[in-house]
Amino acid sequence: MPGDILSVDNLRKHFPTKEGVVRAVDGVSFSIAPGETFGLVGESGSGKTTTAQCIIGMYPPTSGDIWFKGERINAAFDRRPKHVKGDLRIVFQDPGSSLNPKRTIKQILSVPLQVHRIGSRRGRLARMKALLDMVELPADEYLYKHPQAIGGGERQMVALARALATNPSLVLLDEPTSALDVSVQAKIINLLIRLQKELDLTYLFITHDLSLMRNIATRVAIMYLGKLCEIAPTAEFFESPVHPYTRMLLSSIPVVSDEEEALKPRKVLSTGEIPSPVNVPPGCGFQSRCPEAADVCRRVDPEMVEVSRSHQVRCHRERRPDRAGHAEASVLHEREERLC
Amino acid sequence: MALLEVVDLHVGYRVFEGYLKVLNGVNFEIEEQERVGLVGETGCGKTTLVKTILRVLPVPPARIQRGQVLYHGKDILLMSPREVRGLRRREMTAIFQDPLQALNPMFTIGTQLRDILKDSQERVGRGQRTQRAITARCISALRDTGMPDPERIMSNYPIQLSGGMRQRVCIAEALSRNVRLLLADEPTTNLDVTIQDQILRKLDQLVDQRGASVLIITHSMGVVRDLTQRLYIMYAGSMVETGRTKGVLASPLHPYTQGLMRSVPRLTGQGISDGIPGRIPNYLQPPSGCRFHPRCAHAMPVCVEAPPPFYPAGDNHRVACYLYRS
Numbered sequence: 278m279p280g281d282i283l284s285v286d287n288l289r290k291h292f293p294t295k296e297g298v299v300r301a302v303d304g305v306s307f308s309i310a311p312g313e314t315f316g317l318v319g320e321s322g323s324g325k326t327t328t329a330q331c332i333i334g335m336y337p338p339t340s341g342d343i344w345f346k347g348e349r350i351n352a353a354f355d356r357r358p359k360h361v362k363g364d365l366r367i368v369f370q371d372p373g374s375s376l377n378p379k380r381t382i383k384q385i386l387s388v389p390l391q392v393h394r395i396g397s398r399r400g401r402l403a404r405m406k407a408l409l410d411m412v413e414l415p416a417d418e419y420l421y422k423h424p425q426a427i428g429g430g431e432r433q434m435v436a437l438a439r440a441l442a443t444n445p446s447l448v449l450l451d452e453p454t455s456a457l458d459v460s461v462q463a464k465i466i467n468l469l470i471r472l473q474k475e476l477d478l479t480y481l482f483i484t485h486d487l488s489l490m491r492n493i494a495t496r497v498a499i500m501y502l503g504k505l506c507e508i509a510p511t512a513e514f515f516e517s518p519v520h521p522y523t524r525m526l527l528s529s530i531p532v533v534s535d536e537e538e539a540l541k542p543r544k545v546l547s548t549g550e551i552p553s554p555v556n557v558p559p560g561c562g563f564q565s566r567c568p569e570a571a572d573v574c575r576r577v578d579p580e581m582v583e584v585s586r587s588h589q590v591r592c593h594r595e596r597r598p599d600r601a602g603h604a605e606a607s608v609l610h611e612r613e614e615r616l617c
Numbered sequence: 618m619a620l621l622e623v624v625d626l627h628v629g630y631r632v633f634e635g636y637l638k639v640l641n642g643v644n645f646e647i648e649e650q651e652r653v654g655l656v657g658e659t660g661c662g663k664t665t666l667v668k669t670i671l672r673v674l675p676v677p678p679a680r681i682q683r684g685q686v687l688y689h690g691k692d693i694l695l696m697s698p699r700e701v702r703g704l705r706r707r708e709m710t711a712i713f714q715d716p717l718q719a720l721n722p723m724f725t726i727g728t729q730l731r732d733i734l735k736d737s738q739e740r741v742g743r744g745q746r747t748q749r750a751i752t753a754r755c756i757s758a759l760r761d762t763g764m765p766d767p768e769r770i771m772s773n774y775p776i777q778l779s780g781g782m783r784q785r786v787c788i789a790e791a792l793s794r795n796v797r798l799l800l801a802d803e804p805t806t807n808l809d810v811t812i813q814d815q816i817l818r819k820l821d822q823l824v825d826q827r828g829a830s831v832l833i834i835t836h837s838m839g840v841v842r843d844l845t846q847r848l849y850i851m852y853a854g855s856m857v858e859t860g861r862t863k864g865v866l867a868s869p870l871h872p873y874t875q876g877l878m879r880s881v882p883r884l885t886g887q888g889i890s891d892g893i894p895g896r897i898p899n900y901l902q903p904p905s906g907c908r909f910h911p912r913c914a915h916a917m918p919v920c921v922e923a924p925p926p927f928y929p930a931g932d933n934h935r936v937a938c939y940l941y942r943s
């Protein structure tokens with residue numbers, strides 16, 4: 278759509294290996310509007326990181342297109358124009374291994390400034406201090422420290438400062454807080470929210486934590502076996518999930534109070550064989566675990582259809598004639614259960 | 618007698634800048650057939666504790682200053698290497714946070730799993746039938762953890778797997794051992810919640826069927842609520858609160874636990890709190906007295922003087938905070 282900051286169109290990334298072709302990302306389409314926090318959640322190994330890696334240019338896609346601010350950016354990182362590299366940045370899960378242990382924080386932060394020729398020598402020091410200040414680390418104390426000498430949460434703040442060094446407008450966050458305790462996580466999330474407002478940032482946020490997404494995402498997309506299975510605005514996503522995998526996910530969220538327990542769909546136990554991206558079965562990717570799989574699901578891969586203008590689902594149940602009113606009914610019946 | 622009892626354990630690390638005083642008088646215990654949760658701050662010493670218990674701590678840089686780790690009343694820290702090997706073979710095992718560290722990069726997953734199964738069994742024959750049976754058991758252990766395509770995975774090397782897949786190999790390994798105590802250090806952080814749920818149910822079954830005990834370390838309050846009966850909260854190298862899990866989560870007493878509970882993102886969607894003010898302690902020069910005092914809104918003069926002991930707070934609930942001295 279015009280006006281979108283990022284648009285991914287039928288993206289595929291296949292890795293040839295000795296055991297066969299790994300269809301890590303297998304036809305993914307979505308777009309993100311400026312100012313959004315787009316949550317990408319899904320199965321372990323479903324291709325979330327690979328999707329982010331294609332967007333950032335670590336791998337060229339096998340097929341499909343990536344559009345960033347109206348410009349097609351399929352090329353690998355080295356061949357992308359510099360303004361795109363600076364405008365589109367990534368933060369990884371494990372700050373321990375993404376920060377070079379031999380360098381000081383000052384050296385780590387100076388790399389993007391030098392590469393992107395930001396500021397004079399003196400100006401750079403001021404910029405680095407401002408960056409640390411932005412992520413709420415006292416610059417005088419931290420500039421000359423090494424990554425191992427600081428805590429996991431602080432390392433993640435340094436990684437964020439490094440990503441922000443080039444004034445990006447879109448930041449990809451790949452599980453930025455999943456290794457941290459909830460208090461440190463809360464600090465980083467608040468920081469991300471504040472910076473988003475101050476710097477007009479857009480986020481693509483990958484996580485397994487649906488409770489976190491409930492609180493910060495504008496829209497949520499669910500990925501399974503290389504494909505998206507549902508996209509919806511956050512409130513609608515949690516209130517009326519449609520895809521059976523989404524329901525299974527939501528019903529498995531570990532929560533801390535009975536009040537939250539009541540908001541979850543009825544428990545759907547996870548059973549059945551987990552498919553592998555090397556042997557993608559015919560039909561729907563979720564059929565081997567789906568409690569509602571019908572014959573057609575084993576033969577035909579469903580297409581993405583609209584439940585409402587902004588809510589899309591890829592499931593045959595959505596197409597079946599008996600389906601009209603079905604969503605409504607099940608939502609109602611769950612609401613009733615909640616009242617019990 | 619408790620199955621495992623840790624008494625006044627002090628462990629630190631020698632680093633370039635000096636000595637990190639990490640574990641600062643840890644006291645905790647696990648009863649037979651008990652499911653215990655351990656939640657704590659990033660870097661507060663949870664993994665250090667597990668490594669000390671299993672005697673896999675790298676010494677140096679680590680140093681065990683004092684304390685006891687009693688297993689059935691016998692101090693593991695004083696056992697001979699031979700006794701320790703026997704202990705690890707038959708009595709306790711761990712799922713480590715960093716699976717790459719736990720797996721040998723030189724051998725296939727199948728080789729490693731088969732060795733462990735053979736090793737943990739009393740008598741195994743060498744016949745082809747037993748070999749095949751062992752392979753089948755490895756595959757079914759992998760399948761139990763929600764591993765895609767377990768037959769193929771058996772011939773893979775660790776580097777060929779994604780983080781979540783490696784984690785599942787370690788879980789399969791631990792679950793196929795017949796032990797009395799399982800120490801699980803963030804076993805499911807890299808996994809989606811459906812697979813997490815599947816694995817936690819498996820763990821639960823294990824406790825029921827074999828009468829084993831489990832310690833589960835996690836940052837997820839929801840996971841401990843689902844799985845454990847009793848909970849420990851750890852801050853900066855010592856336990857600050859313990860009690861029945863539901864009780865601690867519903868009415869946390871220690872100011873640190875209260876701050877943690879406020880930070881948990883809720884499905885009700887009321888936004889994210891600010892987290893606990895202040896910074897995590899510096900282990901080179903940790904704060905005196907209660908290590909939480911610089912960040913505590915209730916700190917009193919006594920808090921700076923000496924570490925608070927555990928005070929009882931009803932219903933097996935105990936809390937190391939002077940507010941509950943009465």
Ligand SMILES: Nc1ncnc2c1ncn2[C@@H]1O[C@H](COP(=O)(O)OP(=O)(O)OP(=O)(O)O)[C@@H](O)[C@H]1O
Pocket residue numbers: 292294299300301319320321322323324325326327328554777778779780781782807808809
């Ligand atoms: N370089 C590679 N070569 C071969 N296969 C790969 C490569 N990178 C990823 N894969 C495979 O692609 C699939 C998707 O991996 P990816 O890391 O994108 O998953 P993910 O959704 O981020 O999972 P997680 O939630 O565990 O982080 C996995 O099956 C993985 O094994």
Ligand SMILES: Nc1ncnc2c1ncn2[C@@H]1O[C@H](COP(=O)(O)OP(=O)(O)OP(=O)(O)O)[C@@H](O)[C@H]1O
Pocket residue numbers: 429456458630631632637639657658659660661662663664665666675678714900
């Ligand atoms: N090998 C080591 N050398 C020096 N310091 C170490 C070493 N291992 C751990 N530490 C330090 O000891 C402290 C406790 O580490 P530990 O890994 O036990 O924490 P943790 O509670 O498991 O944290 P996390 O929640 O991040 O897993 C940390 O401050 C860490 O920096």
Ligand code: SF4
Pocket residue numbers: 871872873907908909910911913914915916917920925937938939940
């Ligand atoms: S002992 Fe004192 S400083 Fe520590 S938590 Fe309690 S009130 Fe706060």
Ligand SMILES: [Mg+2]
Pocket residue numbers: 325326327
């Ligand atoms: Mg990933």
Ligand SMILES: [Mg+2]
Pocket residue numbers: 663664665714802
């Ligand atoms: Mg740890």
